[in-house]
Structures are given as structure tokens and as C-alpha cells.
Amino acid sequence: MPRASRPVGGPGLTQVRRITGEIPGPRSRELLARQRTLVPAGVGSTLPVFVEAAGGGVIVDADGNSFIDFGSGIAVTTVGNSAPAVAERAAAQLRRFTHTCFLVNPYESYLDVCAKLNEYAPVPGEKRTLLVNSGAEAVENAVKIARAATGRPGVVVFDHAFHGRTLLTMSLTAKNKPYKQGFGPFAPEVHRAPMAYPYRWPSGPADCAAEAADALEDLLDRQVGADNAAAVLVEPIQGEGGFIVPAPGFLPRVAEICRARGILLIADEVQSGIARTGHMFACEHEGVRPDLITTAKGLAGGLPLGAVTGRAELMDAVPAGGLGGTFSGNPVACEAALGVFAEIEAHDLLERALAIGDTMLGRLDALRDAHPVIGDVRGRGAMAAIELVEPFGERLPAPDLAARIARRCHAEGLMVLTAGSYGNVLRFLPPLSIPDDLLVEGLSLLGEAVAAEAASVV
Ligand code: PLZ
Numbered sequence: 001m002p003r004a005s006r007p008v009g010g011p012g013l014t015q016v017r018r019i020t021g022e023i024p025g026p027r028s029r030e031l032l033a034r035q036r037t038l039v040p041a042g043v044g045s046t047l048p049v050f051v052e053a054a055g056g057g058v059i060v061d062a063d064g065n066s067f068i069d070f071g072s073g074i075a076v077t078t079v080g081n082s083a084p085a086v087a088e089r090a091a092a093q094l095r096r097f098t099h100t101c102f103l104v105n106p107y108e109s110y111l112d113v114c115a116k117l118n119e120y121a122p123v124p125g126e127k128r129t130l131l132v133n134s135g136a137e138a139v140e141n142a143v144k145i146a147r148a149a150t151g152r153p154g155v156v157v158f159d160h161a162f163h164g165r166t167l168l169t170m171s172l173t174a175k176n177k178p179y180k181q182g183f184g185p186f187a188p189e190v191h192r193a194p195m196a197y198p199y200r201w202p203s204g205p206a207d208c209a210a211e212a213a214d215a216l217e218d219l220l221d222r223q224v225g226a227d228n229a230a231a232v233l234v235e236p237i238q239g240e241g242g243f244i245v246p247a248p249g250f251l252p253r254v255a256e257i258c259r260a261r262g263i264l265l266i267a268d269e270v271q272s273g274i275a276r277t278g279h280m281f282a283c284e285h286e287g288v289r290p291d292l293i294t295t296a297k298g299l300a301g302g303l304p305l306g307a308v309t310g311r312a313e314l315m316d317a318v319p320a321g322g323l324g325g326t327f328s329g330n331p332v333a334c335e336a337a338l339g340v341f342a343e344i345e346a347h348d349l350l351e352r353a354l355a356i357g358d359t360m361l362g363r364l365d366a367l368r369d370a371h372p373v374i375g376d377v378r379g380r381g382a383m384a385a386i387e388l389v390e391p392f393g394e395r396l397p398a399p400d401l402a403a404r405i406a407r408r409c410h411a412e413g414l415m416v417l418t419a420g421s422y423g424n425v426l427r428f429l430p431p432l433s434i435p436d437d438l439l440v441e442g443l444s445l446l447g448e449a450v451a452a453e454a455a456s457v458v
Contacts, residue, residue, distance in 0.1 A: 025063025136164025
């Protein structure tokens with residue numbers, strides 16, 4: 001039974017951390033038992049506390065616990081949960097009409113979202129935007145468009161990449177367990193190049209960008225054949241793979257390599273895009289101008305919406321009827337997206353993301369200096385991470401330690417997420433609406449959790 005009165009979310013929610021007992025609490029444990037009888041085992045939860053309200057910088061659960069939110073539902077509620085402009089616009093749209101199918105009868109809000117993305121996307125020249133329902137669908141469509149526009153089949157992706165869970169996007173994703181195991185055969189014409197991962201590059205970080213770019217060139221010219229490759233698809237900051245910021249200079253080199261061969265560059269900004277890193281798009285940090293950009297997560301504040309934004313002549317290469325979907329560009333999600341852009345513009349959230357990044361990276365650097373189990377600190381803006389390793393030398397990944405630190409944070413009321421090909425990364429994605437005192441409190445809790453768990457390793 002739901003509780004009689006439920007808290008209202010959004011920024012009005014009391015901004016405190018509060019833990020009432022064991023986590024998950026009794027009501028969440030009851031609901032989890034119910035989940036196990038209703039939902040397949042393949043659907044897991046990082047922290048199975050059942051949510052009643054969220055907003056500002058907190059998530060409140062069914063037992064009255066209030067967690068500091070360092071996850072934003074995986075980089076989705078960037079402007080804050082139930083942010084006023086998002087909630088109001090979506091609610092008003094719900095009362096006007098919920099659906100017509102844009103392929104049947106169009107509506108103007110779809111165009112307004114496309115206009116915003118075309119305005120902000122660092123894609124050169126005239127632009128077009130296609131709306132879809134999810135990140136995976138955005139990536140699938142970007143590949144379809146790239147193939148149609150070039151007449152070539154091949155797609156090059158990178159080590160540590162995550163692009164989705166559908167057949168094509170799972171094939172584009174690097175990590176086997178849990179994403180691919182048992183789900184083959186996979187889609188063909190997918191080729192994988194090494195990522196310029198400075199912390200783990202064999203010869204060290206100094207030559208990482210140049211050597212990784214050489215490896216991409218070699219893969220294209222010697223194995224794939226450049227004129228068989230439609231696109232190189234890259235996350236400007238790798239998300240699920242561990243918040244890997246490519247070595248400086250790598251992304252511009254990738255863009256050059258593509259341009260010289262008539263291969264399209266697709267930036268998958270599903271996790272890094274929409275103000276998360278202090279720019280609207282993470283590729284702007286290095287002045288990279290992709291041919292196509294995919295977005296989703298932060299785009300509509302939690303309502304399902306994804307997009308492909310690209311050069312007009314590529315986007316228009318697919319004839320009418322070749323792109324679409326029943327729910328794609330749903331009008332409620334479009335209004336929510338317009339609310340997201342309104343929040344970003346009204347509250348200067350790009351600056352806010354940079355300020356949050358300064359606070360986080362400053363604190364995390366200090367933590368690394370104190371604790372040799374933190375091998376690397378990285379990120380941009382409000383997208384930061386630490387990579388946990390065995391102490392003393394070899395940079396061996398420490399996934400159990402990462403999991404223990406995450407559990408300790410959860411028990412103390414700090415929502416953090418893990419990531420990484422080796423499962424040894426803790427990532428921090430606070431909503432940009434988080435108050436400063438909660439941000440600092442969360443970082444202090446993290447520091448205490450690292451200290452407590454590191455003490456049990458050394
Ligand atoms: N591209 C870069 O990060 C989704 C996945 C959560 P969807 N990342 C979170 C999980 O375990 O399924 C993601 C991404 C990048 C594509 C996607 C896929 O986006 O909206 O989940 O389909």
C-alpha cells in the first residue's frame with residue numbers, strides 16, 4: 001500500500017541528508033521482495049530503495065530516508081528532478097493532448113526542440129534533428145543515417161564504449177558481462193579501436209593521443225578499408241566505460257582522420273551532453289565538430305526523449321518514411337525538453353556545472369593524494385570519477401573495494417554509482433540543482449568511506 005500522503009518533489013523538497021536506519025529500510029525491503037515476484041532478475045538496481053520524491057540535490061525513499069544525489073538517475077536529471085519549467089510545461093501538455101504520433105499529425109513543440117538542438121550542436125553548417133525515444137535508439141538511427149548517406153557499411157567504435165542494449169548498440173558496446181553475454185550473434189560490420197585512455201595506456205600518458213590515433217588509422221586503412229567505413233562513433237567522455245576522458249588531442253585527431261577519408265564522425269553525447277560537463281556538449285571542450293551527435297538522458301529531464309542532430313545533407317539522405325517511430329518525439333517529452341533548455345538558460349547552468357566540477361575535482365585530487373587506492377581522478381564539470389586500484393604499484397583494478405565504498409556511501413545517505421570496464425570506478429553526477437552544502441557534505445562522506453575502506457586493504 002502506498003503511504004497516505006506522499007512528499008512533493010522538485011526544488012521545494014527539504015534539502016537535508018537523513019538516514020532512519022538500515023538501508024534499504026523495511027518498506028523498501030518489502031517492495032524489493034514484491035519486485036522479485038514481478039520483474040525479471042535481469043533488471044537490477046544499484047540501490048534498491050523505492051523512491052517517493054526527488055528534487056534539488058536529494059532523493060527521498062519510502063522509509064523517509066533522504067539521500068544526497070550524486071547520480072541524477074545516470075546523468076538524466078541534470079537540471080534537477082521535477083525542475084519547475086520541466087514539470088509545469090509537461091503537466092500543461094498532459095492536459096492539452098498526450099499523443100498524436102508526429103508521423104500522423106505533427107505539433108510545434110517537436111520543431112522547437114529541434115531548433116534548440118540545431119542552435120546548440122557544434123555540428124558545422126546547416127543542421128537537422130530527428131527525435132526518438134532513448135539513447136540506444138538515437139545511436140541506432142545515427143548509424144542508419146551514416147550508412148544511408150555514405151553508402152558504406154562499416155562502423156568503428158572503441159574499447160570501453162557503451163552505446164546501448166539493443167542488438168546493434170549492444171554490438172557497438174565493448175563490455176561482455178553483463179551487456180552481451182548470451183545475447184549473440186551480434187550485428188556485423190562493427191570494428192573496434194583502442195581508446196586513448198591515459199591512465200592505462202601501455203607507454204604512459206605522454207604519447208597516448210598520438211599512438212591511439214595511429215592505431216585508429218591503421219585499423220581503418222589496413223583492416224577495414226577506409227572506403228568501407230561509414231562512421232567512427234565515439235563518446236567524447238566515455239560513460240559506462242569509466243568516465244574516461246580521452247588524452248588531450250585525441251578527439252581532434254580522430255576528427256581529422258575521418259575527414260581525410262570521407263568517414264563521418266558521430267559523437268555519442270547521450271551521457272556527456274546537455275550541460276553536464278560545463279558545455280552543452282562535451283566535444284566542445286576540444287573544439288571538435290562532429291557530423292552527427294546523439295543525445296538523450298539529460299535532454300528531457302527524465303522523460304524519454306533522444307535525438308540525432310547532424311549536417312542537413314546527411315540527415316536528408318534518408319527518404320520520407322525511412323525514419324520515425326510511434327512514440328518518437330512525444331509531445332509531453334518535447335515540452336519537458338523545452339523546460340530543460342529554459343532551466344539551463346535561466347539559471348546559467350553551464351557555469352554551475354563548471355563550478356561543481358571545480359569543487360569535485362579539487363576535493364577528489366586531495367583524496368587521491370591521501371589514499372593510494374585512488375589511482376586516477378578524472379572528469380569534466382559535473383561528470384567526475386575516481387578509479388580504485390590495489391595499493392602499491394601495479395594499477396590492478398579494485399572492483400570489490402569500489403563496491404564496498406559505494407555500499408558504505410549508500411548506508412550513510414550518499415547515492416553514488418559505479419562504472420568502468422573493470423567495475424572499479426566510482427562516478428559522480430550530481431544534479432546541477434544540488435545546493436553547495438550538500439555537494440560538500442557528499443564529498444566529505446565519500447572521503448570518509450574511502451578512508452574507512454582503504455584502511456581495511458592496506
Ligand atoms: N550511449 C553514451 O551512456 C546509456 C545505461 C544504463 P539508453 N547509459 C546508461 C544501463 O545499464 O542500461 C547510454 C550511454 C551512451 C547510449 C546509451 C543508451 O541510452 O537511453 O539507455 O538507451
